[in-house]
Amino acid sequence: MDAGAQPTPRLDAIVRNLDRAQADDLLSRGLDHGCRLREAGPGRYELPVIASEQQLEELRRAGFELELRPAPDRSLYPVGEGDRFAAEDAVPRGFGRKLAERERQDEPA
Amino acid sequence: MTYLNTDEVDSALHSLASFYTAFSELIELPYRTIEGRAQYALRIGRHSNSDALLFAANVHAREWGGADACVYFAADLLEAYTSGTGLQFGNRFFSPLAIAAVVERLNVVVLPCVNPDGRIYDMQHDALWRRNRNPAEANGIPNRIGVDVNRNHSFLWDHRRAFAAAAQNTSSMGSDDTLSENYRGSAPDSEPETRNIHWLLDRFRFTHWYVDIHCYEGDLLYSWGDDKNQSDSPAMNFLNTDYDDQRGTDGGYGEYITSQDLTIARGAAERAVAAMNEVRGKRYVALQSVSLWGSPGKVTYPTSGASDDYAFSRHRSDCTKGKVYAFTLEFGFPGADSRSSFHPPWPEMEQLVKEVDAGLLELCVAATPTWVPPWKILWRWLFPWQIWDPMIRILGRGLWVILNALGIRRFAGRQIH
Numbered sequence: 001m002d003a004g005a006q007p008t009p010r011l012d013a014i015v016r017n018l019d020r021a022q023a024d025d026l027l028s029r030g031l032d033h034g035c036r037l038r039e040a041g042p043g044r045y046e047l048p049v050i051a052s053e054q055q056l057e058e059l060r061r062a063g064f065e066l067e068l069r070p071a072p073d074r075s076l077y078p079v080g081e082g083d084r085f086a087a088e089d090a091v092p093r094g095f096g097r098k099l100a101e102r103e104r105q106d107e108p109a
Numbered sequence: 110m111t112y113l114n115t116d117e118v119d120s121a122l123h124s125l126a127s128f129y130t131a132f133s134e135l136i137e138l139p140y141r142t143i144e145g146r147a148q149y150a151l152r153i154g155r156h157s158n159s160d161a162l163l164f165a166a167n168v169h170a171r172e173w174g175g176a177d178a179c180v181y182f183a184a185d186l187l188e189a190y191t192s193g194t195g196l197q198f199g200n201r202f203f204s205p206l207a208i209a210a211v212v213e214r215l216n217v218v219v220l221p222c223v224n225p226d227g228r229i230y231d232m233q234h235d236a237l238w239r240r241n242r243n244p245a246e247a248n249g250i251p252n253r254i255g256v257d258v259n260r261n262h263s264f265l266w267d268h269r270r271a272f273a274a275a276a277q278n279t280s281s282m283g284s285d286d287t288l289s290e291n292y293r294g295s296a297p298d299s300e301p302e303t304r305n306i307h308w309l310l311d312r313f314r315f316t317h318w319y320v321d322i323h324c325y326e327g328d329l330l331y332s333w334g335d336d337k338n339q340s341d342s343p344a345m346n347f348l349n350t351d352y353d354d355q356r357g358t359d360g361g362y363g364e365y366i367t368s369q370d371l372t373i374a375r376g377a378a379e380r381a382v383a384a385m386n387e388v389r390g391k392r393y394v395a396l397q398s399v400s401l402w403g404s405p406g407k408v409t410y411p412t413s414g415a416s417d418d419y420a421f422s423r424h425r426s427d428c429t430k431g432k433v434y435a436f437t438l439e440f441g442f443p444g445a446d447s448r449s450s451f452h453p454p455w456p457e458m459e460q461l462v463k464e465v466d467a468g469l470l471e472l473c474v475a476a477t478p479t480w481v482p483p484w485k486i487l488w489r490w491l492f493p494w495q496i497w498d499p500m501i502r503i504l505g506r507g508l509w510v511i512l513n514a515l516g517i518r519r520f521a522g523r524q525i526h
Contacts, residue, residue, distance in 0.1 A: 007251040010237060012447040027280045032239065032290040034447055036326060036402045036410075048447055050237050052252075069446035071235065076454040077173075078111040079232050085120040091128045092121045094185030095463050098194040100205065 008052045012069045018045040110455055112173050115229045118222045121180045122151045129187045139308055140301035143243045144226045148305055151183050154216035158489035161216035161313040162476055164469055166322035168259050170227025170238040173452040175322035178465035179221035198467040199388030211473045214481050223302050239290045246287045253287040256294040262419035263297035265335055265347055276357025276411050283413040293414050314498055318476050319420040319435040325450045326439035327393050329382050331374040332421045334398035334412040339363030357411035374434050377475050384471035385464045429505035440465045
């Protein structure tokens with residue numbers, strides 16, 4: 001395999017305005033949904049689909065109502081560079097507040 | 110702040126283990142990933158033979174935040190114990206006594222990144238990648254690379270055989286198509302990531318609780334995941350091939366769980382969910398795994414080869430294994446798009462880490478024994494797992510042979526061969 005070969009890019013879409021039969025049809029197509037069927041009003045549903053352009057086109061041709069969702073700015077979910085724990089005294093600290101019981105009781109409800 | 114890169118996940122564990130040497134231990138897992146990466150877990154606990162909980166995360170590559178939540182959970186627990194304080198996540202407070210009891214009477218084992226190859230790939234390519242990076246079945250086609258590690262475990266792995274036809278093509282089920290995101294692999298337990306989880310469950314043979322951390326459904330799921338629960342017919346269970354064409358639908362089949370186990374599993378899930386909701390008022394719910402996509406009691410998300418079912422099934426398919434109550438935690442809620450759902454903007458992820466960590470800690474508190482009898486400590490000290498494990502296997506196998514020789518052909522629904 002070509003080491004540099006990349007998979008066909010996949011797009012993020014949401015399929016809207018599904019009735020139950022359409023939703024069941026969509027769920028049986030072996031696509032990547034990532035999330036559950038969401039109710040969008042009485043008897044109507046919507047479902048995310050992560051799929052190639054070609055797969056989305058097939059869904060469009062089958063009558064599904066698709067809305068593409070553009071990728072958000074990557075700076076919203078930044079990934080660390082380097083190693084913030086490489087230094088000997090750099091120990092991870094969590095987000096919980098370390099409190100004695102007495103201090104907690106003094107906090108407003 | 111940023112998400113941890115994959116090297117940082119490892120170095121965080123190394124750092125914690127070397128800083129808190131008295132009550133933590135870095136564990137290198139025996140199987141390297143397909144791309145040759147070592148995997149690490151961290152054990153937190155005063156006594157290496159105490160009862161254990163195992164928390165594993167980032168099985169699915171794009172679900173980054175689980176690894177961060179595990180690292181910061183370990184950091185919080187160790188720091189709070191050392192400094193003799195309690196821990197507060199939002200509005201949920203855990204007392205210093207509770208923290209001390211967890212570290213002194215339990216082993217908490219965290220495996221923050223089950224799928225490092227996939228995590229790296231997804232972080233570099235922004236590909237919404239789910240599977241690992243095993244190219245063995247891909248025939249040179251990049252879209253066919255990878256196995257869904259959470260459909261690879263040896264629990265009803267062969268969905269074509271073990272499930273009703275109507276269940277076999279549901280989007281939740283494992284798949285034998287290498288293009289599917291749920292591709293199950295070439296054989297049960299074929300993946301090193303799968304085997305590493307099994308190894309940890311064997312290594313800490315007193316593990317009674319297991320949580321597989323995913324996102325983003327806002328649920329904590331308890332057993333079973335293949336079909337709805339039932340407590341009336343012990344013979345109707347995953348080992349009984351008579352029911353192979355009935356599983357995974359809303360028909361007559363139900364997976365057997367004793368009413369006591371169901372009460373314990375559901376109660377623990379509800380307790381953890383209450384702690385998570387207390388953090389900032391979100392609405393996590395406790396659900397049976399198979400009902401993930403619909404009403405309670407309905408079969409809407411049947412799964413094959415999933416890690417939670419594997420963990421809970423071990424004591425029934427092999428009498429030498431201990432009982433492990435197993436859960437899948439789906440932290441977070443749908444965002445504006447799939448990327449911000451799978452790895453939310455960091456400020457939101459920080460809040461999610463607090464929710465996850467409150468839920469995990471609540472499970473630890475629930476699992477903490479009020480008292481550990483001295484003879485239990487002595488017994489486990491005299492017979493550490495290296496001795497205990499083969500011994501109980503030999504005794505267990507002997508029991509099966511005797512039962513078989515006595516002509517007892519079925520034991521709790523299991524056909525004895």
